[in-house]
Amino acid sequence: MVLASDQAYRKRIDSRLSFDEGRRLYRLQFQALGTACSVLFALEDRPRAIAFSDAAVEWVGVFEGKYSRFLDTSLLSEVNRKAGEDWVQVDEDFEHLLALCDDLNFMTHGQLDPSGMPLIGLWDYRRKRSELPSPEEISVAKSLVGWQKVQRRPGEVFLPEKGMCLDFGGFGKEYAVDKVAGLAVEYGIGNCLVDFGQDIHVLGTPPDSPAWHIGLEDPTRPGTTWTGLALLQGGGVATSGDYHRNFVLGGKRYGHIIDLSTGYPVANGLLAVSVVARSCLEAGVLSTAAFVAGPEGGAELMEANFGAEACFVSEHSNYQTSRFYEYVVQS
Numbered sequence: 001m002v003l004a005s006d007q008a009y010r011k012r013i014d015s016r017l018s019f020d021e022g023r024r025l026y027r028l029q030f031q032a033l034g035t036a037c038s039v040l041f042a043l044e045d046r047p048r049a050i051a052f053s054d055a056a057v058e059w060v061g062v063f064e065g066k067y068s069r070f071l072d073t074s075l076l077s078e079v080n081r082k083a084g085e086d087w088v089q090v091d092e093d094f095e096h097l098l099a100l101c102d103d104l105n106f107m108t109h110g111q112l113d114p115s116g117m118p119l120i121g122l123w124d125y126r127r128k129r130s131e132l133p134s135p136e137e138i139s140v141a142k143s144l145v146g147w148q149k150v151q152r153r154p155g156e157v158f159l160p161e162k163g164m165c166l167d168f169g170g171f172g173k174e175y176a177v178d179k180v181a182g183l184a185v186e187y188g189i190g191n192c193l194v195d196f197g198q199d200i201h202v203l204g205t206p207p208d209s210p211a212w213h214i215g216l217e218d219p220t221r222p223g224t225t226w227t228g229l230a231l232l233q234g235g236g237v238a239t240s241g242d243y244h245r246n247f248v249l250g251g252k253r254y255g256h257i258i259d260l261s262t263g264y265p266v267a268n269g270l271l272a273v274s275v276v277a278r279s280c281l282e283a284g285v286l287s288t289a290a291f292v293a294g295p296e297g298g299a300e301l302m303e304a305n306f307g308a309e310a311c312f313v314s315e316h317s318n319y320q321t322s323r324f325y326e327y328v329v330q331s
Contacts, residue, residue: 013030013031013032013057013060013061014030014031015028015029015030015053015057016028016029016030017029017049017050017053022208023206023207023208024042024207024208025040025041025042025206025207025208026039026040026041026042026043026049026053027039027040028041028053028056028057030057030060032057032060032061032064032196033060033064033068033172033173033176033196033197034070034173034197035173035196035197036196036197037060037195037196037197038193038194038195038196039053039056039180039184039192039193039194039195040192040193040195040206041184041189041191041192041193042189042190042191042192042204042206042207043187043188043189045188048187048188051187052183052184052187052189055183055187056180056183056184059176059179059180059183060176060180063172063176063179066093066094067094067097067168067172069117069165069166069167069168069169075088075090075094076166076167076168079157079159079166080159080164080165080166082158082159083159083160083161083162083163083164083165084159084160084161084162084163084164085162086158087151087153087156087157087158088156088157088158089155089156090155090156090157091155094157095152095154095155097168097175098150098152098157100171100175101114101147101168101171102147104170104171104285105147107285107286107289107305108285108286108288108289108301109289109293109301110147110260110261111259111260111288111289111292111293112170112171112285112288112289113145113146113147113170113260114147114150114166114167114168114170115144115145115146115147115149115150115159115164115165115166116145116167116170116258116260117165117166117167118140118141118142118144118145118163118164118165119138119141119142119145119258119260119263120167120256120258121141121165122137122138122141123254123256123258123264123265124256125245125246125247125254125255125256127247129247129249130249131249132249132254138263138264139263141263142260142263144161144163144164144165145260149161149164150164150166170285170288171281171284171285173196173197173199173284174199174236174238174279174280174281174283174284174285175280175281176196177194177195177196177199177200177201177236177280177281178201178236178279178280178281180194180196180201181194181201181202181203181280184203185203189203190203190204191203191204191205191206191207192204193206193212194280198217198238198239199236199237199238199280199283199284200214200236200237200238200280201234201235201236201279201280202214202231202234202235202236202237203234204234205232210232211230211231211232212230212231213228213229213230213329214228214229214230214231214237215227215228215229216228216229216239216274216311217239217272219241219243219271219272219313220243220271220315222243222244226313227328227329228328228329229276229327229328229329230327230328230329231276231327235276235277235278235279235283236276236277236278236279236280236281236282236283236284237274237275237276237277237280237283238274238275238277238280238283238284238287239272239273239274239275239287240257240272240273240284240287240288240290240291241255241257241270241271241272241273241291241313242255242256242257242265242266242271243255243271243272246265254267255267257288257291257292259292266291266292268294268295269294269295269314269315270291270294270295270298270312270313270314271313271314271315272291272312272313273287273288273290273291273298273310273311273312273313274287274310274311274313275287275290275302275308275309275310276308276309276310276324276327277305277307277308277309278307278308282305282308283308286301286302286305286308286310287310289301290302290310290312295312295314295319298310298312299312299319299321302321303321303322309321309322309323309324309326309327310324311324
């Protein structure tokens with residue numbers, strides 16, 4: 001289903017396609033999903049490269065137009081507006097995302113919860129504040145959170161309590177990255193790197209190198225890299241941390257990642273967790289869940305997910321799962 005609002009939103013996305021003669025790579029760049037989006041890909045057929053670029057931008061525009069809670073015209077916003085009031089009709093794509101939420105909520109032991117917005121909004125790092133949320137405010141927000149509260153029946157969804165709110169931000173960008181990578185395959189592109197705000201999915205290898213090289217940002221010095229990864233066989237990379245999005249009050253820093261079990265921002269000594277997995281979606285949800293769980297619990301979570309490897313970065317030390325070293329570029 002394509003809503004009129006989807007079409008209007010898609011027209012507002014400005015994209016730019018260029019070609020690097022030296023690397024023999026096309027680069028598609030545009031702004032969407034609240035971040036800078038980039039797609040590098042190798043293709044000899046320029047008309048098909050243009051067609052793929054148009055299709056990728058269109059798909060992202062429709063996705064954002066439909067599922068962004070920041071757009072009043074989105075279907076997700078309609079679901080949230082009707083919280084505590086009425087059921088909302090949704091299509092098969094929306095139902096697919098809700099089913100995906102079931103799987104991700106289970107995989108992350110409840111940490112990925114699309115109903116967590118009341119708590120996340122309470123701790124919004126962009127808000128000007130002179131005091132922290134009170135225990136009473138946190139308690140009220142926690143009472144509105146719980147994926148099991150969301151009611152569904154074929155073609156409809158209902159949030160039963162006023163103030164409940166769904167947000168797909170915990171996995172939506174990573175999901176979109178994987179979808180654009182899949183779209184590249186449909187257009188016959190075997191060598192591709194999709195990067196939406198450092199959430200990444202790679203296919204094949206670039207024409208000028210045996211692997212895609214990806215730098216990991218140093219959380220102690222944002223804007224610089226502390227190491228690089230080489231991906232030889234495709235897969236996803238994502239990093240979760242609170243070193244960019246936070247606020248300081250009373251000399252203490254409070255990050256944007258909330259532990260839904262406590263209602264407070266995560267404060268376990270970790271600065272960032274980077275994960276390499278089979279998809280960007282898997283890497284993204286595992287990196288966030290591992291960040292919340294902390295070094296020991298996060299390591300146990302990673303070991304329980306075959307094929308995923310992680311690096312945990314704290315102020316004074318780094319810890320890697322057993323095979324993360326296989327991806328690290330040796331200097």
